[in-house]
Amino acid sequence: MKVADLINWFEAWAPPGWQETWDNCGWQIEPGVLDERARVLVCLTPTLAVMQEAIARQAQGISINLIFAHHPLIFSPLKAVTKGDPIGDMVRLSLAHGIGVYSGHTNFDQVADGTADVLAQLFDLQAASPVVPTQTGLGYGRVGNLPQPLSLQQLLAKIQTVLKPPDLMYSPQADLAQPLERIAVLGGSGASFLAAVAATNAQAYLTSDCKFHQFQEARDRGLILIDAGHYATERPACARLVEKFQQVGVEWVQLSDRDEDFRQFFGAK
Structure with a gap:
C-alpha cells in the first residue's frame, strides 16, 4: 500500500x-x-x-x-x-x-475505534453511545453501562490495571464503596464536556487534564470526575x-x- x-x-x-x-x-x-x-x-x-x-x-x-x-x-x-x-x-x-x-x-476522536471508542471497549461499556453526537452513531466521548456494577474503588483499580497511568485523581468526597453502573469516557482533555456528560446520567467520568474548579463543578453536578492523564487515555x-x-x-x-x-x-x- x-x-x-x-x-x-x-x-x-x-x-x-x-x-x-x-x-x-x-x-x-x-x-x-x-x-x-x-x-x-x-x-x-x-x-x-x-x-x-x-x-x-x-x-x-x-x-x-x-x-x-x-x-x-x-x-x-x-x-x-x-x-x-x-x-x-x-x-x-x-x-x-x-x-x-x-x-x-479531532476527526479521529469521533469515529468507531477512535480515542473514545477504544476506551469504551477497554472498559466493556455496554450499549455505548457518543456523549456529544456529531454524526449518526459517532461523536465525542462514549457513555455506557458496565457489564456489572463496580465500586469506585474497584473502578479505580481497573483503570490503574488497564491504562497504567502514573497517577490517578478523582473528585473530592467521593465514596470509594459507592456502586457504579453507568460510566462516561473521553480520551485526552475532556473536562469541558462536563455538562454534556452529566446530562447522560453517568455516575463517573474518565478523562484527563482536569483543573481544580472542574473537579468542583463535577462534584456539584453529582458526577465523579476521574483524571488518568492525557497520555494514558x-x-x-x-x-x-x-x-x-x-x-x-x-x-x-x-x-x-x-x-x-x-x-x-x-x-x-
Whole structure:
C-alpha cells in the first residue's frame, strides 16, 4: 500500500473536514513520499524523539517514510523554520530523511475505534453511545453501562490495571464503596464536556487534564470526575491504529517506543 492510498483510506474513515475549527489535522509535513510504499511509525505526539527513532530505523534498514501522529505538530502558522527550534528541526529532518508527518486528531476522536471508542471497549461499556453526537452513531466521548456494577474503588483499580497511568485523581468526597453502573469516557482533555456528560446520567467520568474548579463543578453536578492523564487515555487508540493499518495492508507499521508522557510524579511507583 502506498502512502497516498493509506491517507486516502484514513480520510474516508475519519474525514479531515470533521475537525474542529481550531484544529490542524492532515499533512503537517509531506516531503514527497506519496508514491512510496507506506512504512509507518504511529505515535501520540510527533516529537524530535520520535523523529530520531524513525531515522534510527532507517539506519537499520527499515525505510520508514511516515510518522502518523494523533496530535498535530503545527497549530499556529509558521513564521520561520530555523535550526534549534523544535518544529524547525522536525521540518529539516523530515525533508532530509524523507519522513512525512501526518495528524489525525479531532476527526479521529469521533469515529468507531477512535480515542473514545477504544476506551469504551477497554472498559466493556455496554450499549455505548457518543456523549456529544456529531454524526449518526459517532461523536465525542462514549457513555455506557458496565457489564456489572463496580465500586469506585474497584473502578479505580481497573483503570490503574488497564491504562497504567502514573497517577490517578478523582473528585473530592467521593465514596470509594459507592456502586457504579453507568460510566462516561473521553480520551485526552475532556473536562469541558462536563455538562454534556452529566446530562447522560453517568455516575463517573474518565478523562484527563482536569483543573481544580472542574473537579468542583463535577462534584456539584453529582458526577465523579476521574483524571488518568492525557497520555494514558489516548495511547491505547494509537495501538488500535497500528492494528487497523495492518488490516488494510500496510507493509510495515509499528507503535513508537519513544512516545512520551510529558508529566512526572515525584514519589510515584
